[in-house]
Amino acid sequence: MVTKTRLTRRGLLQATLAGGAALALRPTRAWAATGLLNVSYDPTRELYQDIDRSFSRFWAEGHGGAPVQIRTSHGGSGAQARSVLEGAPADIVTLGLAYDIDILAQNGLLATNWQTRLPHNSTPFTSTIVFLVRKGNPKNIHDWPDLIRDGVQVITPNPKTSGGARWNYLAAWGWALNQPGGSADSARAYLKKLFTHVPVLDTGARGATNSFVQRGLGDVLLAWEDEALLATREIGPDQFDIVVPPVTILAEPPVAVVDRNAQAHGTTEIAQAYVQYLFSDAGQKIGAKHYFRPVTPAILAENRDRFPAVHTFDIASLGGWTKVQKEHFADGGIFDSIYTK
Amino acid sequence: MARFIFASAVYLLIGLIVILPVVLVFVMAFSHGLATALATFADPDALSAIRLTVIMTVLTVAINTVFGVMAAWTLSRFRFPGRGALIVLIELPLSVSPVVGGLVWLLVFGTQGWWGAALERWGYPVMFAPPGILLATVFVTFPYVTRTLMPVMIHNGREGEDAAVLLGAGLWQILWHVTLPGARLALLSGVLLTTARAMGEFGAVSVVSGHIPGLTETIPLHIETLYNGYQTVAAFTMAGLLAIMAMLVVTARTLIERRAGARGLIA
Structure with a gap:
């Protein structure tokens, strides 16, 4: 047989x-x-x-x-x-x-x-993580604590498959960690709460943007700044506002x-x-045109109206990618422990 | 009265679930006029996706027709140990998620898999190239020909074949002149079903394709890329093309089955 x-x-x-x-x-x-x-x-x-x-x-x-x-x-x-x-x-x-x-x-x-x-x-280009909200910011979202208020739905992709989602997650983590009295435990509690407000986990940042922009899901999209600028200026003018939180992560x-x-x-x-x-200058200018922050200072300066100064922390301040990946996103890591309720 | 209510309910459901989405696809495709929709086909990546889909479908149908006929014949004519298990195995792709179908090939032929590294060194990459897409498509469409042929072959019985043997016919003669003509319409129906499924396959192909525009994107994958790139009209135009192709195939299948039904050839 x-x-x-x-x-x-x-x-x-x-x-x-x-x-x-x-x-x-x-x-x-x-x-x-x-x-x-x-x-x-x-x-x-x-x-x-x-x-x-x-x-x-x-x-x-x-x-x-x-x-x-x-x-x-x-x-x-x-x-x-x-x-x-x-x-x-x-x-x-x-x-x-x-x-x-x-x-x-x-x-x-x-x-x-x-x-x-x-x-x-x-x-060659950096970016940062910002909030994209519906026009007029009806849910009054300005800072990280607002994301876990009752009745707020947050759209962010799956950190297991999406780089942008990992930046989103770490921006939230870094913010929570740096609060007065913040610790790994308080940061974990914040993220656990945050992910109860996430109705869908798309596999990539573009899927998440589509969920928010085209399918109308959620009240706030955690997004790459470039993706948020693209959505506000080209996809749906007058439908969205960008909210830059007081502290966020420098995405590289x-x-x-x-x-x-x-x-x-x-x-x-x-x-x-x-x-x-x-x-090169040509490449950097194309980056700026598509809403990525150029690393060449002169070209960044030319585009200041598009890229306001933001208060950021970088991945090195969280211990670097190898450490962060192992602690948070590996199987059995912190993301698993907070997402499988 | 009851019959009327049931019929209305069925029509309503079909209208909502089947017809409405297809209509919406075409509405979206032509939302900016015919010219904009047709401009979709000026993109070389779109033409490449159409060509790849056609090639993959033709090859898949060829492979699965040969193996489907062999499998159906073996299973309907002979009793042997493990026959039941074999039937289950052949139908496995119907119950396994297509994504798993793709991942299995990745395990075998990916560079982290058993043979992938060697194949790549020799210059024959299988994954993220058309051969991988073919494998994935063959896997998900494997059961259809066998499943449509087997009942008819069993129904037809083996008297005709036995007579042919007595008259001195060889294996191929029996297959060509006795067995297949008797199951011709069922075979065609299975082939068309395979065609429709092969054209539209997304999950398994998505895993092994690498989504390289112009090289390894089939029509369904290209639709996703267009949609994610905010090229809504182009995405729905390609979707409309795929819908038309599928409808032609399904219509052909229905006509064939109606003929077969009239002659009592399908059990």
Whole structure:
């Protein structure tokens, strides 16, 4: 009985393999000829569409007009890192937080000192976490304690899969920790309460924005500043207000060339040019245009009306990503203990 | 009277649950006019998604038709130890969540999995490439041909085949001239069901695709990308295209089944 079953399944496997193999040649060849793949996180769709076009022109000018096709895929930062780890052929990763790239480095896809290879900790644009509320702020939300008032529904994605959600969570955690008399226990109690106000957990920041903006769920969206600015200025003008809490986190989404993949594809040179382009004045201006805070001081200063000064703390003040990831988001970590009621 | 009430209830439900969403898809697609909707197809990523979906569907149908016929024939003609278990296994994809179907392939062919690293070194990536999408689609559509064929083959009995054997026919001759013609309409119906399901598969494909626009996005995945990129009209236009493709297939299937029903070929 067992042998029969196994035989048939093996037969199925072989046959499907044969079918797949016939097709495998084509994409591989097409890939080598044209491709540069940037695996990115969720709210960067508009940003990298613009960057890709601009860089493609820039590269063509410097290299005899040779066309270069850049493709960018988007999803929750953690899920995207997982895909690259499982073999998605990314030449470049531009993810929501350093830990997701650290994982790739630990598995030998790029050098473990990747974050020192580019300026500003390999972070071309920073952002921060703000509150997006309905026009006129009907629930009167101004600070972190307002989020756990009765009748307030909070939209934030799942920190297990989304980088933005981890920044949201840590912004709340850092605020609670730094209150007078704050401790890990009081911060945990605050977050446990906060997540009872969360009706849905989307897998990525863009899904959460869609839940809030297009499906009308919730009273407040915890969001990347860039995502919130995009929503207020372009998606639904006059429907939303941005509330910047008195204290929030400095979000640093980094970029890196995936050495092993770029070498295999023969794209190392162009991949490096691409990530360096992000730090150039042209790249920084495109970032500012799409609501990401430029790291070049002069270009940030030019855009002061768009990016007000905010009072922030950074991830290092919470002990760095490795520690934070292990304590909060690993299986059996603090997030699990507060979310599984 | 009771019949009238029941019929009205059914029509109302179908109207709300089936027809209304489809109508809304087209309303959204044409909300900014026909030209805007058609501009969706000027995007090379959209064309690539359509092409990939068609290729994947054709290959999936080919593979699953061959194996479905073999499985249905074996299971309806022979009694052997483990036959019951085999039927359960073939129907497994119907009860397993498609996401699991995708994850299983990732475990086998992902670079962290059994064979993935080796395949990648040889230049044959399976995951995040069309072969992986094919595997995932084949998995979720595996049962349909077998399931539609088997009852008809059992119903038809084996007298015709036995007669063919006595007349000296070989295995292939029996299959081509006796068995399959008798179950032709059921086979077509199973093939069309596989086609409809393969075109629309999202969950399993999403896991193994990597969502690379222009390379590994099928129509359903491309719809999600467009929707998340706030390209609402384009998203619903692609959804409308998928709906039309599915409706053509379902209509073909219904017509075929009506013919089959008239001839009493489907038990």
